[in-house]
Amino acid sequence: MAELEHLGGKRAESARVRRAEQLRRWRGSLTEQEPAERRGSGRQQQTRRGSPxxxxxxxxxxxxxxxxxxxxxxxxxxxxxxxxxxxxxxxxxxxxx
Known part of the structure; x- marks a missing residue:
């Protein structure tokens, strides 16, 4: 049982390392440098309740x-x-x- 808990810890650490690498690549990407757009700022009509x-x-x-x-x-x-x-x-x- 302790062996399975240890495997879970390794899996979590591996996920943290992969996520850190993903964020490092994102910071250098062109997409990250583009200005952010607000969601819902498209041409959709709005009803009285605000739903598209x-x-x-x-x-x-x-x-x-x-x-x-x-x-x-x-x-x-x-x-x-x-x-x-x-x-x-x-x-x-x-x-x-």
Whole structure:
């Protein structure tokens, strides 16, 4: 049992040495020299509660509505001018759904 505890100590010391080496390499890297950017400073819209809002393109919503058989949503999207020739990443249109 004491042998296993000793192995754990060696493992912890090895991890400390590896982490120190990692930090030493980081201090000399170009990435470390770049100015820090605040997280969340992108172009995402914020809702009232402060969480980011996800917005999908009409083409993606159109394909999803067609594949799920949501005819009401398809009609709304077509009225808004959704492109019926929108393709997914595999090149398939809503007709293929």
């Amino acid at each position: 809002r996800v917005r999908f393109e009409d083409g993606a919503v159109f394909l999803a509505a067609c594949s799920s058989g949501d005819t009401d949503e398809v009609k709304k999207l077509l009225a808004r001018g959704a492109d019926i020739n929108t393709v997914n990443v595999d090149g398939l249109t809503a007709l293929h759904q």
